[in-house]
Amino acid sequence: METIFGHYTMKTFIATISLCLLLLFHASEQQKFDDFCSKFVNGYKALNLPELDLSYVIGLERIGSADALQKQLEFFKSIQAELANYKPGKLSPSQKTDYALIAYETKLNLEHLALEQDWLKHKPAQIPAGGIITIPNGKAWYAYLLKRWVDADVTPDQIYQFGLTEVSRVQKHIEAVRAETGLREDAFYKHLNDSSFFEKDPGQVQQAFEHTKSVVYGNLSKLFNDTSIPPLKIEKGAAKQLAQTPGYYNNDTFYYNLFDKPYNKRQFDWLFIHEAVPGHHYQLSIVAQTKTSEVQKLFFYAGFAEGWAAYTEELGKQLGAYQTPYEELGKWEWDIVRSVRVPLDVGLNYYGWTDAQALAFWKKNIRNQDDIALREIARMRRWPAQVVTYKYGALQILHWKEELQKKQGKNFNIRDFHSRVLDHGSLPLFLVRENVFR
Secondary structure: OHHHHHHHHHHHHHHHHHHHHHHHHHHHHHHHHHHHHHHHHHHHHHHOOOOOOOOHHHHHHOOOOHHHHHHHHHHHHHHHHHHOOOOHHHOOHHHHHHHHHHHHHHHHHHHHHHHHHHHHHHOOOOOOOOOHHHOOOHHHHHHHHHHHHHOOOOOHHHHHHHHHHHHHHHHHHHHHHHHHHOOOHHHHHHHOOOHHHEEOOHHHHHHHHHHHHHHHHHHHHHOOOOOOOOOOEEEEOOOHHHOOOOEEEEOOEEEEOOOOOOEEHHHHHHHHHHHOOOOHHHHHHHHHHOOOOOOHHHOOOHHHHHHHHHHHHHHOOOOOOOOOHHHHHHHHHHHHHHHHHHHHHHHHHHHOOOHHHHHHHHHHHOOOOHHHHHHHHHHHHHOOOOOHHHHHHHHHHHHHHHHHHHHHHHHOOHHHHHHHHHOOOOOOHHHHHHHHOO
16 A cells, blocks of 8 residues: 555656646746847837828828838837747736737738838828829739728628628618608608708707717616716817818717707617717726736727727617617618728728718618718728728627527527626737637
8 A cells, every 4th residue: 555655656656746837837937038028019119100091191101111110010029039939828818819919910011111211212201192092003002001990801802792691781870761661762761851850959869869868877787797988978069160160079978969960860770889988988987997918008999999989879669769760760860871981991092982972872872871872982092991890890799699599599698798808908809808708
């Protein structure tokens, strides 16, 4: 017995020592990686890289000198080389996120720097303002900006086809609403311009949004675990430069824009949901409560933020909104604009469509909104790729939800799903997906 016990003890001892050595090795590797992350954060901040701008012209104007680009290139190449020294499997969960973020941002910045260096070699005397396709290497620039804006490795051709699919999906929803009203097509679209759908009195508009707020807040716990968010104010917007949008969110305040035209009542529900709760105000409140690393604090991902806000509009009925077919229609009326803008954006900025071609595509797919067509076309020429963020991000989240519902069946919990999407801060979509299916 002593021999067997002694043999067993020796095996256990050796196994324990081996485990301790392995843990010490991993701890050492993790400390090295923490030091590397600190180096990345300090080096990245020292570069003073300009933020991504909506306007491609402003973005090009901000490109630094050849020496500045060389300094950036050396930094990101050195980071790329050092990343190869670490294996994600030996890192802690939070370190794995930092590893993925550093790898993702390094790859994108190296791609961007190659474009910038080429720009300096072929820079025209004046930056063409007719769209990014009119600048040297414009197609490559658009392909890069598309990836940067939507936070995903996508191609213009993929996004164009995605957009066409979305146009068809949303048109079916609009047709379903029309059928519910019992009106024929022409009568239906004529009725949408009836004066009963529009409100001139600011007090009534304010009251309508306050009502939507009360309804949504009353149902929030049905869909979300965390309902402790900062107070939200609702105010009439005063910034006339933003008058072309029905509303916006900033600093714990939802602003609705009521200037020279009456307010469309069909916008009350979906707009509050998108801009306020559970859209931007809710999401940013959760981000503010989330503990994130110094690496993650460097970045903000618009594809995730705008995608989330657009996704929440799909929750309207569960939140007690969209009580009438026309209130639901308001969501789809804006969604068809967003959907059509996706292939339009690729057409204008990558395929080289003229304004006439773009307008024809718009009119073919959207009824009753010709008044904003030229404005939106001009916007897409000035701000390439940005409009894609809403639809692409929203559909990723919808698809993840559908996938989990099929996988988990009766065990699917919508509150837990939303927590998985939001509770890790601002991340590119591929990392959000990992958290959802972890």
